Amino acid sequence: MKQAVRDWVRAARHIAVLSGAGMSAESGVPTFRDAQTGLWAKYRPEDLATPEAFRADPKMVWEWYASRRAKLREVEPNAGHRAIAAFQQRHPGRMTVITQNVDGLHQRAGSAGVLALHGNIAEDKWLDVPKACCDPAATVGHAPPRCPVCGNMRRPGVVWFGEMLPPAELAEAERAAQACELMLVVGTSGMVYPAAGLARTTAGRVVVVNPGESELDDAADAVLRGTAAQLLPYLLDE
Ligand code: BV8
Secondary structure: OHHHHHHHHHHOOOEEEEEOHHHHHHHOOOOOOOOOOHHHOOOOHHHHOOHHHHHHOHHHHHHHHHHHHHHHOOOOOOHHHHHHHHHHHHOOOOEEEEEOOOOOHHHHHOOOOOEEOOEEEEEEEEOOOOOOOOOHHHOEOOOOOEOOOOOOEEEEEEOOOOOOOOHHHHHHHHHHHHHOOEEEEEOOOOOOOOOOOHHHHOOOEEEEEOOOOOOOHHHOOEEEOOOHHHHHHHHOOO
16 A cells, blocks of 8 residues: 555645644654653643643643753654655645644754644743733743733743634645645544544545554545654655
8 A cells, every 4th residue: 555655646746744743753752642741640731732721820831831842852853754844845836734733843854834733832922912011022930921011921832722723824724635636644643623624624635644543544545554754755755
């Protein structure tokens, strides 16, 4: 089946990649399905990555993100990220990368035009609509930093559960899903919507790349049981 998928890649004028946490597993970034460790061992990510959790305990949620950001400073893109970026460079305009990941590793590998549907963990934004007094360069305190005048808090620049996805990126991702002949769904359990829905509504053939079962296997024209770093260099070597 691997060879057939490689032929599909060669024949496709436009390819969409939809990646999830498994894309970064071989870089050493724990996936969401991986057990949480340390102070957060007793929490599920879905329970921490919400506005309610942050408002209830800003320090604890802020420090969860700080520990993830620290981990990301130690990791590098893997052969899967690099294979995607190299394909884009060899075939400009032929591949759109849509990611659920907030780790920035596709971008660090050199991928262009990455549609980061769930934002970027390296960025902060204001928790509440900023007022004239809210100056990111003049915050006080930490965990989380706050506006010294109105107390507005800084929060990670990611999309939390219950929050809308960035409209422009989502619209662009939906366009790519309709324009592609092939969608490679790499390293995602397919449980989180609306991102996972792209694999169900795409006009292209769907190929799942995942060492384990996923919620999108039933939507796939082919399921390749393997990892991103093992399979993508082979599939994208054109
Ligand atoms: C929204 C940023 C409108 C934060 C994230 C019921 C039905 C449909 C939808 C919902 C529903 N109930 C609630 C919802 C909405 C909700 C949702 O989908 N909930 C789920 C839990 C059911 N969605 C939302 O809230 C979204 N917004 O819908 O807005 C709205 C507005 C108001 C009210 C309602 C709706 C926002 C979702 C975005 C959440 N933010 N991340 C942060 O990072 O802290 S989601 C986060 O979790 C990730 O970004 C990612 O999307 C998801 C984890 O999924 P995966 O990436 O798939 O990772 P996972 O660990 O699950 O799986 C890894 C896979 O890799 C595994 O399959 C494994 O086998 C594989 N793997 C392992 N190693 C490798 C590998 N694969 C390849 N190679 C390897 N080496």
